[in-house]
Amino acid sequence: MLIAWAKLRDFRTYTRASVELSPGITVIHGPNGAGKTNLLEGLYFGCTARSMRTTNEREMIRFGSSVARVVVGTVDDCGTHELSVGYGLDPPQGKPIKRMQVDGVPVERLSGDAPRPLIGVFFxxxxxxxxxxxxxxxxxxxxxxxxxxxxxxxxxxxxxxxxxxxxxxxxxxxxxxxxxxxxxxxxxxxxxxxxxxxxxxxxxxxxxxxxxxxxxxxxxxxxxxxxxxxxxxxxxxxxxxxxxxxxxxxxxxxxxxxxxxxxxxxxxxxxxxxxxxxxxxxxxxxxxxxxxxxxxxxxxxxxxxHTPLMLLDDVMSELDSPRRNFLVDVLSSGGQSVITATSAAHVPKGHGVRTEITPEDVSRAQPPSNGLMLVPQ
Ligand SMILES: Nc1ncnc2c1ncn2[C@@H]1O[C@H](COP(=O)(O)OP(=O)(O)O)[C@@H](O)[C@H]1O
Ligand SMILES: [Mg+2]
Missing domain, CATH: 1.20.1050.90 (RecF/RecN/SMC, N-terminal domain)
Incomplete structure (x- = not known):
C-alpha cells in the first residue's frame, strides 16, 4: 500500500497544495521554515486523522482560516482509494469538528484497517x-x-x-x-x-x-x-x-x-x-x-x-556520510519513504526510484477545487 498523491487545503502554511509521491524515496527539500515538516504532518494527518507533532490539533488550521483539509490517494494491488480528513472549528463556540471519509463514505476513525499504509515516523x-x-x-x-x-x-x-x-x-x-x-x-x-x-x-x-x-x-x-x-x-x-x-x-x-x-x-x-x-x-x-x-x-x-511508509523529518542533518548512505540503502530496499532535508544533496542517491520536491513546487501545483470538497464543512 502506497500513497500516490495528497492534496492539502488550509493546512499549516499551505493554502492549497498538491503533491505526488514517488513509490521509492521522495525528498522534500528547502530552507528552514519553508514548510517541509508541515507537508510531512499533512501526509500523516491525511492517513491517520492525527498529528504526529501536536495534540493541539487547531494548530494545523492555517492562520486566518477555519477548516484544514487533507485528501490522500492510496494504491495497492487491488486498486486505488481516497482518504479525506477535515478538521475545523464550529464558529459559535469554536467547537472542534473532525470528519473523515474513505472512498467518499463517512467513517468514525482511520484505523489500521483503513486502506492506508502503516507509518513509521522519525522527527x-x-x-x-x-x-x-x-x-x-x-x-x-x-x-x-x-x-x-x-x-x-x-x-x-x-x-x-x-x-x-x-x-x-x-x-x-x-x-x-x-x-x-x-x-x-x-x-x-x-x-x-x-x-x-x-x-x-x-x-x-x-x-x-x-x-x-x-x-x-x-x-x-x-x-x-x-x-x-x-x-x-x-x-x-x-x-x-x-x-x-x-x-x-x-x-x-x-x-x-x-x-x-x-x-x-x-x-x-x-x-x-x-x-x-x-x-x-x-x-x-x-x-x-x-x-x-x-x-x-x-x-x-x-x-x-507490507513495508511501512517512513516519514523522516530532518534525519540526515546529524548523520555522517557513511550513515546517510546506509540509511538510504535500507530505505531503497523496499517500501516508500518521504525524507525532509535543507538540501537535496544531504540525501544520497540510492538505487531505487527517487523524486525531489520543494514546498514551493507543491504550493504551485494547485489542485482542482472539487478534489477537496469531499469533506463537508
Ligand atoms: N497553522 C499555521 N498557519 C500558518 N503557518 C503556520 C501554521 N503553523 C505553523 N506555521 C508556519 O510554518 C512554518 C514552519 O514550517 P515547517 O514545515 O515547520 O518548516 P520546515 O521547512 O523548517 O520544516 C513557520 O514559519 C510557522 O510560522
Ligand atoms: Mg522542519
Whole structure:
C-alpha cells in the first residue's frame, strides 16, 4: 500500500497544495521554515486523522482560516482509494469538528484497517521516546503490539479501564465511602488483564530486540545495544499476580491508587547494560531512535508483508556520510519513504526510484477545487 498523491487545503502554511509521491524515496527539500515538516504532518494527518507533532490539533488550521483539509490517494494491488480528513472549528463556540471519509463514505476513525499504509515516523521531538519517561515507551510498544496483533489491540485500554475502577474503589475505601467487598473481583480483573498486557509486551519486545540490535550495530552505535522489557511483576500466572496485589492492598488503600502493575513497567534501551536514556549522548540517542524505527519497519514488513511508509523529518542533518548512505540503502530496499532535508544533496542517491520536491513546487501545483470538497464543512 502506497500513497500516490495528497492534496492539502488550509493546512499549516499551505493554502492549497498538491503533491505526488514517488513509490521509492521522495525528498522534500528547502530552507528552514519553508514548510517541509508541515507537508510531512499533512501526509500523516491525511492517513491517520492525527498529528504526529501536536495534540493541539487547531494548530494545523492555517492562520486566518477555519477548516484544514487533507485528501490522500492510496494504491495497492487491488486498486486505488481516497482518504479525506477535515478538521475545523464550529464558529459559535469554536467547537472542534473532525470528519473523515474513505472512498467518499463517512467513517468514525482511520484505523489500521483503513486502506492506508502503516507509518513509521522519525522527527526530532521523537527523541523523547528514547530519553523521556517510561510511559512513552509503554505506549509505543502497546501501539506496535496492536498493529502486529490486531485481535489483542483492546488489552491496554481494558487494563487501563479496570485499573481506573480499582483506583476509584481504593480511594473510596480510604475515604470510608466504600466497603472492601468488591475489591477481590477488581483484583482478579486487573490481574487477568495485567498478565495479558505483560505477555503482549514481552512478545513485542522479543520480536523487536533482534532487529534492533542489528540495526543499531549497522548504524554504528558502539557497544552492546539492546531492548529490554522490565516488567514490575514477577508473577507467573494470574493467581500469583492477584497475590502480589493483595500483599500491597494496605499501602494501595493508603495512597488511594494501585502502585503495582504494567502501568509501571519499563522498556529499557540499553548499551552495555546502562540505560541510553540516562547515559547516551544526544547523537547516540538519535541513532537508537532510528535503529528502533528501522527495526519496527523490519518486523512489520515481515508480519504484514507490507513495508511501512517512513516519514523522516530532518534525519540526515546529524548523520555522517557513511550513515546517510546506509540509511538510504535500507530505505531503497523496499517500501516508500518521504525524507525532509535543507538540501537535496544531504540525501544520497540510492538505487531505487527517487523524486525531489520543494514546498514551493507543491504550493504551485494547485489542485482542482472539487478534489477537496469531499469533506463537508
Ligand atoms: N497553522 C499555521 N498557519 C500558518 N503557518 C503556520 C501554521 N503553523 C505553523 N506555521 C508556519 O510554518 C512554518 C514552519 O514550517 P515547517 O514545515 O515547520 O518548516 P520546515 O521547512 O523548517 O520544516 C513557520 O514559519 C510557522 O510560522
Ligand atoms: Mg522542519
Amino acid at each position: 526530532p521531538d521523537r527523541l523523547e521516546l528514547v530519553k523521556g519517561s517510561p510511559s512513552l515507551r509503554r505506549t509505543h510498544i502497546d501501539q506496535l503490539s496492536a498493529v502486529i496483533w490486531p485481535a489483542r489491540s483492546s488489552t491496554r485500554s481494558a487494563y487501563s479501564h479496570a485499573l481506573l475502577q480499582r483506583n476509584a474503589l481504593l480511594s473510596g475505601i480510604r475515604a470510608g465511602r466504600y466497603s472492601r467487598a468488591s475489591l477481590p473481583s477488581w483484583d482478579a480483573e486487573v490481574a487477568r488483564l495485567a498478565v495479558e498486557l505483560r505477555d503482549q509486551r514481552s512478545s513485542a519486545t522479543s520480536l523487536l530486540a533482534v532487529p534492533f540490535r542489528e540495526r543499531a550495530r549497522e548504524l554504528g552505535l558502539s557497544g552492546s545495544v539492546g531492548l529490554e522489557y522490565r516488567p514490575r511483576s514477577t508473577a507467573v500466572d494470574v493467581e500469583s499476580f492477584i497475590s502480589e496485589l493483595q500483599q500491597r492492598t494496605e499501602s494501595d488503600i493508603d495512597r488511594g491508587f494501585s502502585m503495582h502493575g504494567p502501568h509501571r513497567d519499563e522498556i529499557a534501551i540499553v548499551r552495555d547494560r546502562r540505560e541510553l536514556r540516562a547515559y547516551g549522548s544526544q547523537g547516540e540517542q538519535r541513532l537508537a531512535l532510528l535503529a528502533l524505527l528501522l527495526a519496527e519497519r523490519d518486523v512489520l514488513a515481515e508480519k504484514h508483508g
